[in-house]
Amino acid sequence: MSASILMRAPLSKTFASTAGCRVLRSLQVRHTASSAMQYVPGGPIYKGTVNDPTTFPPPSKMHGSHHWSFERLLAASLVPMTAAAFVTSGSSYPVLDGIFGVSLVMHSHIGFDSMLVDYLHPRKFPFLGNFAKWTLRTMTLGVLVGVYQFNTNDIGLTELIAKAWKA
DSSP states (O other): OHHHHHHHSOHHHHHHHHHHHHHHHHHHHHHHHHOOSOOOTTOOOOTTSTTSOOOOOOOOSSTTHHHHHHHHHHHHHHHHHHHHHHHSOTTTOHHHHHHHHHHHHHHHHHHHHHHHHHHSOTTTSHHHHHHHHHHHHHHHHHHHHHHHHHHHHSSOHHHHHHHHHHO
16 A cells, blocks of 8 residues: 555655655754754853953052043143243253153143044054054154254254244
């Protein structure tokens, strides 16, 4: 009787169903045997990728406060130094020229560095962030050399400010 049923059924249909059942059984056996990892609801968690949480330093009340205090002190000290540049002459006070030049360059460097940290973070922009950071450091060093040359070989910053104010 079964032979007659096989004869009546189309060959392709019978072959496909028989082969399909064998393949499914073998896959099921292989899956249960080789499955070393258990199913985790919500999907797998890969180590070393964007799924890893961000590590945070331990909380501290003083963390970052030294930088902030230095930035505020530097910014506040530029006001009396600029006023002193108007009152005095640059050739009489070369120390004021030097302190004013370094303070002005450091204030600018800290401001640009804060901008780079906020907008070109190396985690998001690995090449451009580091390139911009090193470009800023190189330019700051070049400006410090230029300010030193201007203060020692030319009239100095305080004399320049006084002349620019009178002009």
